[in-house]
Amino acid sequence: MEDIEMYKKMLEIRMFEEKVYDLFAQNLIPGTMHLYMGQEAVAVGVCAALTPNDFITSTHRGHGHCIAKGASLKKMMAEIFGKKTGYCKGKGGSMHITDKNIGMLGANAVVGGAIPIAVGAGLSCKLKYPERVTACFFGDGASNQGTFHEGINMASVWDLPVIFVCENNLYAMGTRQSLVMNIQDISQRAAGYKIPGVTVDGNDVMAVHEEAQRAVARARNGEGPTLLECKTYRHKGHSRFDPAKYRPPEEVAEWMARDPIESFRDKLLDKGIPEEFLHKIESTVEAEIDEAVKFAEESPLPEPEDALKDVWVIE
Amino acid sequence: MREITVVEALNEALREEMRRDENVVLLGEDIGKYWQGAFKVTKGLEEEFGSDRVRDTPISENAIVGCAVGAAMTGLRPVAEIMFGDLVALAMDQICNQAAKLRYMSGGQVRVPMVLRTPFGAGGSYASHHSQSLEAWFIHVPGLKVVQPSNAYDAKGLLKASIRDDNPVVFCEHKFVYGLKGTVPEEDYVVPLGEARVAREGEDITIVATSLMVERALRAAAALEEDGISCEIVDPRTLRPLDEETLCASAKKTGKVLIIHEACDTGGISGEITKTLVRRVFYYLDAIEILAGKDAPIPFAPVMEKWVAPDEERIKKAVKEIVV
Numbered sequence: 001m002e003d004i005e006m007y008k009k010m011l012e013i014r015m016f017e018e019k020v021y022d023l024f025a026q027n028l029i030p031g032t033m034h035l036y037m038g039q040e041a042v043a044v045g046v047c048a049a050l051t052p053n054d055f056i057t058s059t060h061r062g063h064g065h066c067i068a069k070g071a072s073l074k075k076m077m078a079e080i081f082g083k084k085t086g087y088c089k090g091k092g093g094s095m096h097i098t099d100k101n102i103g104m105l106g107a108n109a110v111v112g113g114a115i116p117i118a119v120g121a122g123l124s125c126k127l128k129y130p131e132r133v134t135a136c137f138f139g140d141g142a143s144n145q146g147t148f149h150e151g152i153n154m155a156s157v158w159d160l161p162v163i164f165v166c167e168n169n170l171y172a173m174g175t176r177q178s179l180v181m182n183i184q185d186i187s188q189r190a191a192g193y194k195i196p197g198v199t200v201d202g203n204d205v206m207a208v209h210e211e212a213q214r215a216v217a218r219a220r221n222g223e224g225p226t227l228l229e230c231k232t233y234r235h236k237g238h239s240r241f242d243p244a245k246y247r248p249p250e251e252v253a254e255w256m257a258r259d260p261i262e263s264f265r266d267k268l269l270d271k272g273i274p275e276e277f278l279h280k281i282e283s284t285v286e287a288e289i290d291e292a293v294k295f296a297e298e299s300p301l302p303e304p305e306d307a308l309k310d311v312w313v314i315e
Numbered sequence: 316m317r318e319i320t321v322v323e324a325l326n327e328a329l330r331e332e333m334r335r336d337e338n339v340v341l342l343g344e345d346i347g348k349y350w351q352g353a354f355k356v357t358k359g360l361e362e363e364f365g366s367d368r369v370r371d372t373p374i375s376e377n378a379i380v381g382c383a384v385g386a387a388m389t390g391l392r393p394v395a396e397i398m399f400g401d402l403v404a405l406a407m408d409q410i411c412n413q414a415a416k417l418r419y420m421s422g423g424q425v426r427v428p429m430v431l432r433t434p435f436g437a438g439g440s441y442a443s444h445h446s447q448s449l450e451a452w453f454i455h456v457p458g459l460k461v462v463q464p465s466n467a468y469d470a471k472g473l474l475k476a477s478i479r480d481d482n483p484v485v486f487c488e489h490k491f492v493y494g495l496k497g498t499v500p501e502e503d504y505v506v507p508l509g510e511a512r513v514a515r516e517g518e519d520i521t522i523v524a525t526s527l528m529v530e531r532a533l534r535a536a537a538a539l540e541e542d543g544i545s546c547e548i549v550d551p552r553t554l555r556p557l558d559e560e561t562l563c564a565s566a567k568k569t570g571k572v573l574i575i576h577e578a579c580d581t582g583g584i585s586g587e588i589t590k591t592l593v594r595r596v597f598y599y600l601d602a603i604e605i606l607a608g609k610d611a612p613i614p615f616a617p618v619m620e621k622w623v624a625p626d627e628e629r630i631k632k633a634v635k636e637i638v639v
């Protein structure tokens with residue numbers, strides 16, 4: 001993926017989330033919401049190293065992963081609205097967006113729940129589609145789950161083509177990382193499973209991308225999994241209405257000053273990309289998002305009885 | 316026709332399905348060539364199909380099932396084994412939240428064609444961590460099919476049907492059903508999921524029995540015949556979807572029902588069967604009674620262990636109390 005495309009993807013995520021935040025505040029969206037703002041460089045840097053056939057698994061904070069993997073903004077927005085035209089026909093909502101056609105195996109609302117699922121997708125890659133890999137996104141909090149340890153060990157011992165991407169945004173809800181683990185770099189845990197563990201600046205999309213490419217290449221070469229820790233920060237609270245008062249203001253200010261999109265934009269300008277060109281991208285994305293909202297708003301609601309469909313595969 | 320044990324029947328089912336479809340892979344602890352499965356169900360399979368398709372796993376129940384879920388979503392048809400039924404507790408998230416719900420939550424986009432095999436059941440003085448019967452846990456989760464064979468013919472045909480089914484199936488075996496011998500044809504067949512079997516025809520009472528209790532009920536029925544009591548025995552075989560038609564038809568015919576399972580009384584499958592009968596054939600029923608395991612963890616000492624599960628004597632007594 002070219003850097004301009006990566007910039008556009010990051011913007012899509014940012015503006016999508018800003019829109020969703022807005023709509024949420026207006027009470028137009030049911031349920032809860034875990035926004036990805038601030039972490040865009042991780043999803044985009046990693047997914048830019050993948051092909052459309054590769055698989056990913058995601059988390060409760062999954063909008064960014066979907067967009068980076070190439071999901072339709074319209075169908076995402078419609079799902080978040082609980083509409084019939086959404087990815088999951090309104091059955092999944094924000095935390096379960098899935099797009100099988102682009103290898104997006106689903107956001108998952110059990111913290112750490114998708115880690116062994118990614119291992120299984122990795123097994124399919126190894127046995128059925130040797131050219132494919134699986135990227136597994138999860139948070140710092142999830143790395144304290146048994147599934148993390150069980151899953152990474154299994155992938156390691158079977159040399160599965162899985163890239164374990166830990167998005168360390170320093171908090172799991174209100175719990176600071178230092179409260180629940182005695183290490184700073186979660187990538188250290190890789191050593192216990194004899195796989196490479198790498199920590200990268202998760203707000204630097206090119207740095208993430210470079211490490212992701214390395215991990216993907218290893219995986220495609222049959223050299224097994226990598227644990228890639230991306231240090232990042234969420235710009236908003238954990239979920240709906242969380243003012244995130246548990247984070248020291250200096251810490252917030254420091255990270256806000258390192259906005260992954262701003263800094264990437266500066267780099268592009270330094271490279272000689274005309275600002276006008278970036279403006280154009282920005283307005284294109286804005287229009288795409290407006291269209292997505294329009295599509296979602298105008299879409300029909302599911303019928304109540306649709307609740308009974310899709311429970312079983314019925315031949 | 317030849318007679319084989321349930322273990323042999325299950326082994327044949329796995330072998331034949333693996334020959335038929337290269338997407339069928341096995342995952343589990345000690346299922347490979349070194350140990351051949353804790354109860355030898357997977358004997359010889361790694362030798363025939365190789366270690367890519369028969370995978371000895373770490374002792375990581377949640378990852379075993381989770382790996383099966385992810386593999387199933389992406390084109391394989393995994394059969395995962397949990398070495399002892401009680402240990403499904405370690406994998407409940409992957410079974411109940413992931414395998415069962417991912418199709419639904421994705422709006423029907425994905426399928427999870429996997430089988431989770433595990434042996435339940437008391438009788439070996441394995442005590443409370445290796446003996447319970449937990450099949451009822453799974454019927455409460457929409458999206459899971461639940462199967463419980465009682466004999467060799469059904470074990471083979473149901474396992475084949477489960478592997479070919481596109482839904483996740485919890486396949487509940489029993490350690491003391493494993494050794495039961497029965498006639499099994501050489502040629503390929505399946506026992507469709509969701510069809511009960513009338514294991515014995517009779518007039519005076521319907522006994523609905525599952526798993527090892529079918530064998531005990533059959534023996535009790537043979538003895539009761541000498542006392543002039545004619546028992547019909549229905550084995551649901553699949554607990555979800557439950558074959559309500561066969562159960563209701565038999566209950567209507569005899570008007571008296573005794574439901575037997577080894578799992579403890581409270582929260583067992585008997586409650587669900589009772590609900591079905593009361594809903595559908597209440598006015599035909601003279602009596603409905605449940606004979607289940609006692610409400611205790613399975614104890615170690617053989618005298619206690621034997622006492623907590625229904626046996627032939629208790630079955631006969633229960634039938635007589637209803638019929639006479």
Ligand SMILES: Cc1ncc(C[n+]2csc(CCOP(=O)(O)OP(=O)(O)O)c2C)c(N)n1
Pocket residue numbers: 034060061109110111112138139140141142143169171172173238
């Ligand atoms: C197994 C489980 N436990 C608790 C929760 C509630 N919960 C939702 S998100 C979350 C924090 C997750 O933190 P992390 O993994 O760091 O991801 P982040 O939210 O920071 O992206 C918790 C505790 C849950 N959904 N699943």
Ligand SMILES: [Mg+2]
Pocket residue numbers: 139140141167168169170171172173
């Ligand atoms: Mg976190």
